[in-house]
Amino acid sequence: SQTIHQWPATLVQPVGSPLSLECTVEGTSNPNLYWYRQAAGRGLQLLFYSVGIGQISSEVPQNLSASRPQDRQFILSSKKLLLSDSGFYLCAWTTSYRDQPQHFGDGTRLSIL
Amino acid sequence: GNSVTQMEGPVTLSEEAFLTINCTYTATGYPSLFWYVQYPGEGLQLLLKATKADDKGSNKGFEATYRKETTSFHLEKGSVQVSDSAVYFCALNQAGTALIFGKGTTLSVSS
Numbered sequence: 001s002q003t004i005h006q007w008p009a010t011l012v013q014p015v016g017s018p019l020s021l022e023c024t025v026e027g028t029s030n031p032n033l034y035w036y037r038q039a040a041g042r043g044l045q046l047l048f049y050s051v052g053i054g055q056i057s058s059e060v061p062q063n064l065s066a067s068r069p070q071d072r073q074f075i076l077s078s079k080k081l082l083l084s085d086s087g088f089y090l091c092a093w094t095t096s097y098r099d100q101p102q103h104f105g106d107g108t109r110l111s112i113l
Numbered sequence: 114g115n116s117v118t119q120m121e122g123p124v125t126l127s128e129e130a131f132l133t134i135n136c137t138y139t140a141t142g143y144p145s146l147f148w149y150v151q152y153p154g155e156g157l158q159l160l161l162k163a164t165k166a167d168d169k170g171s172n173k174g175f176e177a178t179y180r181k182e183t184t185s186f187h188l189e190k191g192s193v194q195v196s197d198s199a200v201y202f203c204a205l206n207q208a209g210t211a212l213i214f215g216k217g218t219t220l221s222v223s224s
Contacts (some may be wrong), residue, residue, distance in 0.1 A: 008158075034211060038138065043216035044157075059211075090156055094212075098166040099145040102212050104156040 002027035006091045006105030014113050015044055019064075019078040023091030026072065032075040034102065038088040050074060051055040051096070086089050086112045115140040119203050119215035126193055126222050134188040134218045134223040136177075136203035146186040148169075148180055151217070160188075160201070191221045223224045 006023045012049045012056060029108050035047040046059045048066035056066050074091060080103060088109055092102040120135040138144065139219035151158040158170045161170030163186065170177050177188045186203060203215040 032211075044214045046211055049211050092157075099206070100149050101159045101162055101164075101206075102157075103159070104149075107154075107156045109154075 002093075002103065003091055004091060004103055004105045006108060008108060009013070009106065010018060010109045010111075012111045012113060014082050015083055016080050019076070019081050019085070019110070021076040021089055021091075023074045023076075023109075025074075025093045028072070028093070030096075031067065032096055034091040034092040034094075035074065035076050036092065038090060038107075040087070044090070048060070066069055077098055081112050083112050086110055114171070115144070115177050115205060115207060117203050117205055117213055117215040118168045119201075119218050121218070123221055126138065126156050126220070128222055128224050130187070130222075132169065132190040132193045132197075134201055134220070135185045136197040136215060137203050138184050138186065138203075140184075140205055140207055141205060143181075145207040147199060147204045147206070147212070147219055148175070148177055148186070149202040149214075150204065153199070157202065162199075193220070195222050195224050200220045 003026045034049045036044045050056050064078050086108050090107045091105040094102040097109045116139045116185045116207040118137050146164045150160045161172040163170040166181035168179045175190045179184050198221050200217045200219050202217045204212045206212050
């Protein structure tokens, strides 16, 4: 069966520090991968999605970036965090078929001090 | 463009009450529709889905019917429990692209 792993679960970082969140999927090949951010009390904001290795689409211009160095690995990064980067970050995967749902990781709670 | 509109929350109910959370969508063609649930501090879990008109998705006592004539996918449950307290998201998927989510509806059930 397919599983998705996301870490760390919780992270506290100072303003201006770098960021690296990792997401890996097991049990499937060539998944579509997604990064979302959920601010406190708000809905989901799609940040990046990827349909293959090295293929990244950005939905919102910001100081975050994403990379997909391997088929089932998706990394969210920042060189210098801002206070506004605080939130709950969710990774998700799906197949490319339209009737298939996205499957989410457990999320990373990021707090910027 | 495609969009999903959910009723504003929070929705506050007593245990065993009937639940309806409205969801309407705008899309060309025939999208697939989903309901997700998010419990406090957790990621999103798929609750149910429907892939074509008149399909009814159901799971854990929740139901939603894909109504193309009204472009709706309302979530219902006949008798809610305290454990159903969570945030519920309606979403659509078209042509294998990223899901489009509604803003979420918070449900709070008291005993």
